[in-house]
Amino acid sequence: MHRLIISLSIIFLLAGCGGVKEDKPLVFAVGGAPSEINFWEALIDEFSTEYQIDVSIVRQPTDTDQRRQGLVVSLKARDDDPDVFLMDVAWLAQIAASGWLAPLNTELDSIETEAFFENILDLADRYDGQLMAMPVYVDGGVLYYRNDLLENIGISRPPQTWKELIEFSLRVQAVERENNPDFYGFVWQGAQYEGLICNFLEFAVSNEGGFIFEGDSLRLNIPENVEALQLMHDIIHEYKISPPNTYTEFKEEEVRLFFQNGNALFERNWPYAWTLHQSSGSPVADKIGIDVLPHFEGGESISTLGGWHIGISAYSDMKEEARRFVEYVSSYETQKKLALNLGWNPGRRDVYDDQEVLEKLPHFADLKTVFENAHPRPTRPYYSQMSSILQKHLNSAVAGEVSPENALQSAQAEIQDIIGRYR
């Protein structure tokens, strides 16, 4: 009996080893909404049939920090899986600077970089002169507005300046609140997380502020930024055109649902919301428009650059197969599918001129310029640390717990310590 058990165990053990070695799949780590995962699963099926390479998905959460955490743990442990993964542009620099990415441009490869947004490749994907990642899709903050409600007050265009946005909001709010007490003029991302930085940059840079670096010293507490942060505070507490829980609960999805349920006039969000707003069953379908964000008087509209990039682990044991996959993902056909199926914005700029894409998604024509002029967050490997500090202080100021000057002054001092530590 004992002998039987032992020999059976050995057989199973050997079978186990053999099995793992023979058809070890390429492991791809990706997260996101169910529709996004479905898209990747379908894509992987096609890729597997075409290249005879087995791919398995490691499904990650939606939250960007949790996705990063999962990758940091595997990469720090020099794990040979995942082989290939998606990275947020906000922390791509950290991963690249840690030496965790395998370069893409070996002589074997034929990734057509010319077809991509050159400014984005330069900012995010090249590290030490080498191509380390490819943009899969790009993001930039845009303004969504309700055509029907603006027409009600006799206005036929979206606001150009923040001042106009406040004015339009107050007027529409006065009308709508009679029937809908929960109606607000403007919804945006104010919770304490990365999205708050993106929103802040759009206010600040449209006032000619932002992160001002002089070598390794950072200036944040400048009048332009103070004014921008004051405005973010005032639109909640003073003009009351944004809900009071903006700075506690509002992330992308909370904002999107608030607007989509017909409870807001304006929305700041990423382009992904368009397809969802326009889907059948959405209360705001066919009542909305999309435009660049407003700006301060004398400033210019800008969008914070977001998006996800694909790269290969330096510890991958299947680098060649992974390169095939990266090529496949950055091909014209795949990028077009990404646009048509998910309504997302491909990293390839030539897809924006595609007739079929423009027919289904006419707003793509305008988005191209948004991405060409998108404003990046600092691409320093310690950006995440800077961001945590700034998020904390911006959130305090937006909540009204401290003044904008004090918040920016403390953030500047603490970030300077961070720069000193990681320089």
Next chain:
Amino acid sequence: MNRIFSKDILRSYFFLLPFAVFIIAFILIPVVGAVINSLYKDVTFREREFLLFDNYISLFKDSGFWQSLRFSMLFILVSVPFELILGLIFALLLNQIRRFRGLIWAAVLIPWAIPSAISARTWELIYNYNYGLANYLLSGIGITGEPINWLGTNVGAFISVVIADAWKTAPFITIILLAGLQGIPENLHRQSRVDGANFLQGFQKITLPLLKPVIVVALLFRTIDALRVFDVIYVLTGGGPGGATTSLSIFGYNYYINGDFGYGSTISVVLFAVAFGLSILYVKLSRFEAGLR
């Protein structure tokens, strides 16, 4: 005689072995590893570099550290007594129950058995500004006209976290204290009643003194847990607003995920030292109590 004695000792060491291996593998090695790591600049995107105590010096100059230490201490001072009183009241009430005892005890334990992440998510919905139960109930009975932004102010977020934590952990204290109450002989109470003591006197002179060792144990567990609090806060406030509810664990965690393992370890070591100090304090306290008796 001597031989048997040493054989016995050997055998007892042998029985201790699994436990010792467990302690060494999962407690001692990680703690020593963290202490060693805390002496280095260990950032994923920089060369590893020996710093000696530089991390500790930066930590003690770091206003973020003092803010989270202050929060953690305040959290212990408010949540632990609150939970203890709540748990004690429940325990005293439950101790009176004679029928369906097992069923009711099990029901009391449910909040403690639910994973924190899930109960915190539930509390997040309760506190929600627009459609949360808390604001619905308050406006229903007409206490507040305007809904309250529970998680949006420093004080509100603090109270919300304490309530969510108390809901989950008071049952734990209840069960420990109930076990203690069961150990108090019934005839002591009967005698005191014969002597003419009322409920309060009985509680003060009999229940409380006999319950003290159990209370110290409950306090020790809860204090250490409150010091390390992570899950409830991570889900409920993420440390906000503006870092007002950043516990030491959340503070350290943020450095780890940002790739700074050296500084993250420094925070862990300090957290460990504080927890260790508190444990010794409690142990001393309970010995002192035992000595008095």
